[in-house]
Amino acid sequence: MVHFLHPSRVPRSLVPPDARKDAQGWRVVQEEASPYPLVDICLNVLIANLEKLCPERPDGTLCLPEHWNFPQEVADHFLGMMTWQGRLTDKTASIFQGNQMNLKLVSIQKAKISASAFIKYFCHQKLIEVDATAVHSDLPVPDIIRGLCSSNWIQQNLRCLLLDSASVPHNSRPLSFGQLTGLRTLSVFNVWFHSEDLANVSQLPSLENLDISNTQVTNISALLTCKDRLKSLTMHYLKCLTMTKPQVFAVIRELKCLLHLDISGHKQFRSDLAFDLLQQKDILPNIVSLDISGSSYITDRAVEQFIQQRPAMQFVGLLGTDAGYSDFFTAKQGLKVAGGASLSQILEALSRYRNRSCYMRKALHRLFTETFSVHVTMPAVLQLVAIGMRNHPLDLTVQFTASACALNLMHQGLAWGMPVRLLSEVICLLFKALKNFPSYKQLQKNCLLSLTNARILTDVPFDRLSAARFVLGWLYKDENPKIQTMAVSIFSILALQLTREQVTQLDEDLFMAVKELLAIVKQKTTENIDDPTLLFSLKALWNLTDESPATCKHFMENQGLAICIQVLETFSESTIQRKILGLLSNVAEVRELSAKLMTEDVVKHISTLLHSEQIEVSYFAAGIIAHLTYDKQSWLLCDLQRSALLQDLHASIQKWPSSRCKMSALVTYRSFKTFFPLLGNFSQPAAQLWALWAVYHVCSKNPSVYCKMLAEEGGLQLLCDIQVDGQANPQAQQIAVSILEDFRMHFTSYRRFPLC
Template identity: 70%
Template sequence: MVHFLHPDLSPRTIVPPDARKDALGYCVVQEEASPYSLVNICLNVLVTNLEKLCSERSDGTLCLPEHWRFPQELADRFLGVMTWQGKLTDRTVSIFRGNQMKLKLVNIKKAKISTAAFIKAFCHHKLIQLDATAVDPDLPISDIIHGLCRNSWLQQNLQCLLLDSTTSIRQDSRLLLFGQLTGLRVLSVYNVCFHSEDLAHVSQLPKLESLDISNTLVTDISALLTCKDRLKSLKMHYLKCLTMTKPQILAVIKELKCLFHLDISNHRQLQSDLAFHLLQQKDILPNVVSLDISGGSCITDGAVELFIRQRPAMQFVGLLATDAGYSDFFTQQGLRLVAVGMRNHPLDLPVQFTASACALNLTRQGLARGMPVRLLSEVTCLLFKALKNFPHYQQLQKNCLLSLTNSRILVDVPFDRQLSSEQTAQLKEELLRAVKELLAIVKQKTTEKLDDVTLLFALKALWNLTDESPVACKHFMENQGLAIFIQVLEAFSGSAIQSKVLGLLNNVAEVRELSSKLVTKDVVKHVSVLLHSTSMEVSYFAAGVIAHLTSDKQPWMSCDLQRSPLLQDLYVTIQNWPSSSCKMTALVTYRSFKAFFPLLGNFSQPESQLWALWAMHHVCSKNPSKYCKMLVEEEGLQLLCDIQEHNEADPQAQQIAASILDDFRMHFMNQQRLP
């Protein structure tokens, strides 16, 4: 989670993305962007035809025609295009030998060139900046530095050097001569074999202002005190080898009074509380503009808010993977980059396309769990607007729709809109059309016996559409949905498919006027078998279908299906389940507990009651902040108390009810202890 404060000020080192200039002018989708510049078209032609245009030296390397000359800016761009296209090799990089090219800002990121080729091509130029991040192992970091130090001009004038290693940091040489590069202002040695002794040399550089020592072998950062009066930016993410105590680390940081930017974010494996202790310091980082403490443990909204209020110049705070960021203080202060771009440029396709890709990456892999609901709600509305404004751009539509399938957005983000009667009617029509089309996809895939990602997404979409939506459930039943889903169960045996089918049948079974239509031989046959599935999720959802269908005796009386053996089987199965606090592969979520309440109040059917209690305890133990609040708002606590005190209640049901109430009390006691 990233929060930008004071929107009228822009962070010093953070530049909002420009889709038109991204990646040296290479927009992701050419037809969706402005035309390429003439310079870029020419450079692309040159790179594509480089072999034809150049002659070959005796050593097999390429040489430009003698009369060719490139001015510095054009040479830098030409090299950038070659690097971006992966065309920089020992054979091609030789065109930068000699004086036909005058380089200043060199980018060889991810290049596959040798030490000899690097030295011959670049170390005679008057470079101001070199980005050599993630270069091939054939070009070791130590060789890059030795090559640069061979040129006295570079020693005094190279200002920016960006390095990292794609190989193990312990495999590189320790002979790093950073101390000779006295002109350096910016240095990144992320993931490099860089020790405390190296830090001591670097800290003596007379012009150093920005330093990144993340994921290095530094054990002691005390050497930073040498440059305390000039260091403005420090990144020390994931310093796993630090041997200093927290008070010692904080004592060093406290002396760095010129820092504008500090990154002490943590890798998820460290679980460090350094940031927690830093936030308690009143006389530390007086001039800080941006602070990244993502991944830190024990961080609260109160502590972060107090820290920021004491430092009014702050514009950025990183809180991803922490327990902070939910306070109104953050959501009312400024905007986030993606939301800003989408809102300010609703009809600019490159902006919307780039933003949709950003939103997709920021909401996947569990990152959405750490974002405030208000921010997610805002971005979700903007995604809907992008879908409407650009209906014919498939990749943008895909980005938006995949973002909207995020479970946090589907479950937690509120959409409170008042619709006119015409809009409501239109919505019902669109819902009916969506159910029909999704069922058609499922039927086609089932006929072809093709269990691909399209089938899974169609099943998931139908499951979500019918969740607490009697209208959608009715559409499902009226369009032969039950027959199609029976075919799915007969055609596929994978637990991912079975759980989605049973999840939807749970939604239908919760609707009283429709549940009786599910009491058929096919449904009972499949759910009774799947009740004993080795997949916990499949068994759980099968049990839910049985619990709901058997709660009404009437449909069973008019057919020859046996209800009692099914209930007995349900009871025995639940008895054999692990604790309701167990972890399932799929995260079970509910928008409401109201569908469970009729089951909880039915003491004549303890089997269904037991399943409902197990389900409620499971989600309450996984997400107490959400579901304990739901228990209060929906007045479910009294039902749990009734079960706990009822003389004829099942002992295991009473035990689970007591566990839920204990978890509830513990959660709110913890909430009251928070500052």
């Protein structure tokens, strides 16, 4: 029923970055620390209860209630949230049928919906943008195009179509985009897209932005067809290109309107095309953005000369090259660089290449080096790391390197300046990585190290049951003393935060945890080693047994009582005594186990510690005596000893300071229910007095929690009974009156709680 939670010495207030020095960090703190928009909260509730709120058609699909209508912006956002949460299926997508949802922007990234559902539920809308990135193979590219072309309005007005990593059956060649005459932006990155498809696309009358990266295009000459309108061309990792460099340059030279060109390389395809491009003086006169990351033979001098001849340039990508290190790149006003030479270049790379795993790996590796000894809170940087983890969940290198970067950015003091929501996302992403890569030990170590953070363990929401299982796995398997100490310290806090139901859900893990923790305690005691591992193990056992009869039973079955006696006989430090007594008090509260504590050794030690000068030690010893003496039947053969214990208990309480006294550690309770039998037992005034003292102590320290808990659990009536009972101990009556007065003071608005 009781546990200790040591208050942190670190201030719990948020320390935002200096907006003058770190505007991005300030923005992230403002966003993450602010409440979610009301519209998002409402839509999340709707998504969570979609099948309850939306009627079902005869075919099993859902429809919106008859009088519901969504504004266009809300409808677009709602669809995006459904897709993001993985809730968009043929059954749920059917709510977009008809005219109650007016969509313009359709985001179905990674969704698993069929071609018939896409056409039926979305292609009757007046769409201007469609993002089908990595959509499931049930909806291949030809069917997407066919569906969009089924609407004359979409043919003329669709402006943006993203098909990255979508599937193309081999029997559906070639692709026909010709009817989408309004299309301005097309991305077919990582799609089975050939030169003949490029010829078809180049004839689109409005095309301005094209991404043909990692496709099967061998010849880009078809781009000459749209040379007077193409503004952006991305052909990263164009591995099948068979043209000579002069032929490629001949095409690019004709693209007079081109503002952005991306010919960046790849770890498997390091091209020297960019090196020769930089030597050209009569090419790309209006270029604003040039990406040559991952290219070979790139030098600072060559890049500088190219940019100096084109003063309007605003961006250059140099990650994975030998360029970007000269002062020119920091001195030139208005020029952004994605590279690895400085933190600002690395952050630009993380932002630009968030969807490219090969560059994300490089950028994260450089970030780890740059932040290894960082002493400044950088929430914007941590947010970029989280985006990389989220976008590449199955890339081990990204996940491992990102976990190391997150450790650098969140270590101890730095975490206190991070928004809780951002920290929560990072921890959840780390646990997702553990599921995807359960055998990669270093990734697991990074996650374990992240959990040693006081801010994360106390304030950040995450799945603590899964975390407890993960930490216990380390406790069983790893014999490294430092790892063992880490695992035990984390688990001791997690055990406190688990609900009773969650503790029960640990099942076999719970039994193994008790057994392993007792083994550690026994080993340390035998070796007479009083170290943090011993203290954390005792704390974990204390918190695990709190209001958990099953754990208390495991404790007793694994010789826990004998080990506790050995600890008390070996160590005299009050910190250890306090933890042992707190643990035994939890066992004493379990009626079917309390009789097993009434041994000569236990009673002797408890009686001695009752008179400790340390109030905390005396307090817990008194609690054990109060619970052990409650049942007279167990003491039939030694009633004199029971009477002596109760007299000793009463005399000790008289020597204690006021219930409002401050203990060296904060005593906290999950419930007062185990106190109620003692409060209602007028035949045992000493035990009743201890229970009142304990209740008043925590109520005076945290009235908003404990006075309310006392009322909601029905404890006020017991206090009223003590107050009015003529036979009650006067001191007990006085404490009962004080608790009731505190309640009235803090909860005057709580009319539903009857007061005497």
